[in-house]
Amino acid sequence: MKDYERVARSSPDRLAEALIARHNVRMTNLMRLPEAYRVMAIEAMGPIAILDPSHHLLGMTLNRVPVEYTGEFPRDLAWGVDSQIAAVRLLLSGQIVGAATIARQQLERWTIVLARAAGLSREEGESIANYFARSWTAFDSFSPESRVADAQIDLQDLDAGIEEYEPGADEPGSDHQHIVLSDGTEICPGAVYGYLSEIMHARECHDVTSWESEWLLDPRKMPTESALPIKAIADAISLSLIQIGMLTAVGLHRAGKHTEAYRLANYKSWPHRFSERDLASESREWWAASTSSDHGVERAAVPTSGVSPTLVSLMPLTPTEGLRKRNVAYLEARYWTYIGIRTGYRPAGRLYRDDEMVTLVFDAHRYSSAQFARSALDTEAALLGDSFDLHTLDSRGSVYIVVSELAAVASIWTAGAVSAALKLISSSLRSAYWLWLEDDDRAMACLRCTLEQAARVVATVEKPRKAERLENSPAPTSRWLEAAGWKRLNALNQAIGEYAHAQKKVDPLASRLLLSALQMDVDPDKDAIMTARGNALDLVTEFAARSVLTALRTVSSTVADTALELLEAGMLDLTQKHKEEVLNHSMKIRNAASAPSGHEASQSVTG
Structure with missing residues (x-):
């Protein structure tokens, strides 16, 4: 804590650098997992x-x-x-x-x-x-x-x-x-x-x-x-x-x-799990294949250790990470190798092992994700014209990274339910951001986890007895929101909760419309529905940040004050006034959605 306090006293930018450094170390460690x-x-x-x-x-x-x-x-x-x-x-x-x-x-x-x-x-x-x-x-x-x-x-x-x-x-x-x-x-x-x-x-x-x-x-x-x-x-x-x-x-x-x-x-x-390796058999097959007439195939040595996806196929699909040209080119090459193998091609001069084949399958599917993400960026650029800026996406992502890392740091200095909740906030918010980049609705399901634990932190710090009763009798997210004083966020909770379950008959557009209506100062006739999930990510990030600051103030006002300055200098308005505006708007939308029935309800929410 004393090290972070020293950094915090220096400047908000130095605190941001320390937090982003944590993120970078974690990304580096992905390739070092056992x-x-x-x-x-x-x-x-x-x-x-x-x-x-x-x-x-x-x-x-x-x-x-x-x-x-x-x-x-x-x-x-x-x-x-x-x-x-x-x-x-x-x-x-x-x-x-x-x-x-x-x-x-x-x-x-x-x-x-x-x-x-x-x-x-x-x-x-x-x-x-x-x-x-x-x-x-x-x-x-x-x-x-x-x-x-x-x-x-x-x-x-x-x-x-x-x-x-x-x-x-x-x-x-x-x-x-x-x-x-x-x-x-x-x-x-x-x-x-x-x-x-x-x-x-x-x-x-x-x-x-x-x-x-x-x-x-x-x-x-x-x-x-x-x-x-x-x-x-x-x-x-x-x-x-x-x-x-x-x-x-x-x-x-x-x-x-x-x-x-x-x-x-x-x-x-089916091959549900990997079969046991036989290195001697693999080597014999490789040598037999290497003496064949197929000299156009590049011969690779038989790997003695396991093969698994590289960082290229794991990293978030941002223009400076997963969508860099060389990274997409790598996935494209893997995609065509997979297609070739299905027609009898042996790029290694032998049959692929289970881990090699599964890794190739993974990379080929990730190429589809990269293609779609790149196409979505092109579409957005066409819609926004000169106002489109790739750097905006990176700076926006930095806010999610900073909040998730602040939660992780705060979890080290706290204990019990608060620490457990902060760890889950850090992890689920990170996943929500990565999935949102791919236009995946499950980003909203992860945000449901984030929102629940954010409310749990605030309730535990501010109303410990009530929180203890909820801990002893597992409660739904709505109860935690109520305990944290965020009951008016139930419309947001309802909307993102729909995405936690895969229901085709429940029109996914209905939840998107509700999320769209939760946006403030947005014209519903101008593609508001296209920004609905991004706004939900920002909303939950805002309340997650409030909960992290609440926890930080119990252990270090120095870090909490500098963190607040850092976040408000970015894209988050963490004032009490803005909080009340968001809560009141959410309650207004919830009341409008629940008052009528049938077609009228849909019209009320979108209007």
Whole structure:
């Protein structure tokens, strides 16, 4: 603390430099994570190399918008695959909370689609864990043929969603079967879903969020407990990919491609995890290939250590980072290598190992994300004309980085619930920013985590007894907002909460309209809806900053005062007057949205 106080006394700019230096160290450490961590993070992607060609047969190529989930059913299935890539990317970046948010959303969506295909519905009073356990137990009893030919589901209507949170990550109380993968891994879907929910609400995984926020992913300080959240996220990815595969098989069957459909439906034969390496066999294959007549292939040595995605495919898609020309060119080359391998090309002169193939799949999908992000920037430049400035995006990102790092620093100097909440603020805000850059709606789901923990910090500091009662009886986000004196933010909470669950029937435009209406001093007729999620990111960042400053003032007024000066010199208005204006505007929008019904409600919110 004394070091930060010395820096703070120097100037706000020096404090900003210290905070951004923390961010840079964390980014550097991404390439130093232990191999065991990286292997656990990527191996669940194995089946994607099977699903991509199957989706191609249904007319869905990799040249697509990864975050789009409306349209014909192959679009839904491809979005499901891209979502697993998104979760793994955050996992490889140490952002456990963001990865858990995406993984839980996907597990929820595809489990409920599975239940509908099996003709099952949730019984009155049935817990989510028991419902999931019952659905997967029924699914596991079906034969591959029945999964394909007898699936009772409208592929054009893949709706799913649960809007509640049940605390706990224990095994379901009812009799149920675990799903067994090809390598013998056993998964309890209900327990996995509960554990991911606990991570999002800062009730589990404290050591790992500390590692990310406080210790900057220093490989020497990786906690042994990190295996638990990685496994839970990987298991959720495996389960989601199984159901995506089953629906793909149904689509293939209905398209008359019966052989491909039945082969895909036998999910127990999939490569769910990496097989054990045999270096001697790999070397023999390489030498045999090197003596062939195919001299146009560059021969690479057999790697003795694991291969995993590089920083190029992980970094945020800003013009100065992931979207730099040479970085996009690298991903494009990887994309074409992947396409070539699917047609029989062997760029290494041998078959790729599991880790090499999965890494190639990951990079190829990340190229789609980079293409879309670059196209979105071009569109924005065309709309804004001379007022478009790439540097604005970088300076805006600096504010999110500074707030997230301030939260991380404050978590070191505090304890208990306040420290745990600050760690989650740091992690979830970072993920929200990265996902927002890719136009991914899950950025809003991460912001829901940020907002809840920001309210938890303020409530704990200012109303400790009330906060203690809420801690003893897990409460929804709205209760924390009320305890923090932010009840009027319920419209914002409602809007971003919709994105935490994957529901196709709930029009995503409705939540966007509500977010659009929450913007102040914006003309709704001039593309206000296009800036709605960015405004939500700014709003939550503002209240996260207020909570961080509240925590800092309990331990160091010197750092808190300089931090306030730093943030207000940027893009945040942290005055009490502005706070009241935001709260009152939010309450006005909430009242307008809830007063009428039907079509009138939509008109009220947008007007």
